[in-house]
Amino acid sequence: MVARTVDARGKSCPMPIVELSREIKQAAAGEEVVVMADDRAFPSDVEAWCRQTKNELVAVGPEDGYFRATVRKAGR
Amino acid sequence: MPPEPQAATQPLALQLAEMQTRLGQVEADARQNRLSMVVFSGSLDRIIASLVLATTAAASGMEVELFFTFWGLSALRDAGKKAKKTLIEKMFGWMLPRGTRKLPLSQMHMAGMGPIMMRKIMTQKNVASPEALLATAGELGVIIYACEMSMGVMGFKDEELIDYPHLSRCGAATFIDRAASGKVTLFI
Numbered sequence: 001m002v003a004r005t006v007d008a009r010g011k012s013c014p015m016p017i018v019e020l021s022r023e024i025k026q027a028a029a030g031e032e033v034v035v036m037a038d039d040r041a042f043p044s045d046v047e048a049w050c051r052q053t054k055n056e057l058v059a060v061g062p063e064d065g066y067f068r069a070t071v072r073k074a075g076r
Numbered sequence: 077m078p079p080e081p082q083a084a085t086q087p088l089a090l091q092l093a094e095m096q097t098r099l100g101q102v103e104a105d106a107r108q109n110r111l112s113m114v115v116f117s118g119s120l121d122r123i124i125a126s127l128v129l130a131t132t133a134a135a136s137g138m139e140v141e142l143f144f145t146f147w148g149l150s151a152l153r154d155a156g157k158k159a160k161k162t163l164i165e166k167m168f169g170w171m172l173p174r175g176t177r178k179l180p181l182s183q184m185h186m187a188g189m190g191p192i193m194m195r196k197i198m199t200q201k202n203v204a205s206p207e208a209l210l211a212t213a214g215e216l217g218v219i220i221y222a223c224e225m226s227m228g229v230m231g232f233k234d235e236e237l238i239d240y241p242h243l244s245r246c247g248a249a250t251f252i253d254r255a256a257s258g259k260v261t262l263f264i
Binding site: 010011012013014015017018020021022049052053 | 128131132135136137138201202203204212216
């Protein structure tokens with residue numbers, strides 16, 4: 001299965017989070033969404049967004065020139 | 077010898093009923109996951125800040141309501157639309173910006189150079205324009221209210237407002253009610 005991916009590189013706040021929320025809305029519970037973003041606020045923002053929306057932040061970290069986060073949609 | 081079942085359960089049932097009543101009251105008073113924002117200022121920078129927060133809150137699963145009042149209403153005007161007005165209303169209309177593309181900056185306006193430079197820099201840095209943010213807000217279900225009283229003061233008419241999917245008019249009492257029962261309130 002191909003993972004859901006959001007490439008928000010080059011986009012600034014608030015678009016990476018807006019695009020992540022769009023993709024999560026489409027996803028089924030338990031499904032993972034991978035987000036790529038180079039907005040420097042993205043790591044802290046994606047963590048805060050997951051806390052607020054109760055989705056699970058599986059991983060977030062720097063890649064080559066951008067950040068990559070994996071979010072699992074909450075619920076069953 | 078065990079107590080009579082009736083005698084033992086009756087007080088418990090009463091207690092349960094009272095707890096349910098109290099729980100109902102607590103739930104009714106609980107703050108809803110909603111952002112209510114007053115958008116008072118009609119400057120480009122403040123409108124962008126309002127829309128960034130509104131779209132982010134909506135993307136975070138919050139209900140979002142923006143109450144546009146006084147100078148903020150200029151952002152809701154559509155430059156391409158016309159409305160029938162009195163002389164004074166026309167004068168207000170000429171002096172106030174027609175929509176987001178005409179908004180001044182609150183600082184470094186520099187006779188109109190400021191907003192042009194700001195937009196240019198924002199485009200270079202891939203920051204969404206206020207027009208794009210408004211479209212995103214509409215798509216995310218952000219509700220916009222135009223203050224009835226300020227619309228009257230500024231002489232703005234329904235016919236000259238932008239096409240926005242969730243736009244209506246309201247008064248101060250609506251904002252107070254929504255703010256009182258919501259989690260977050262802002263005034264920008």
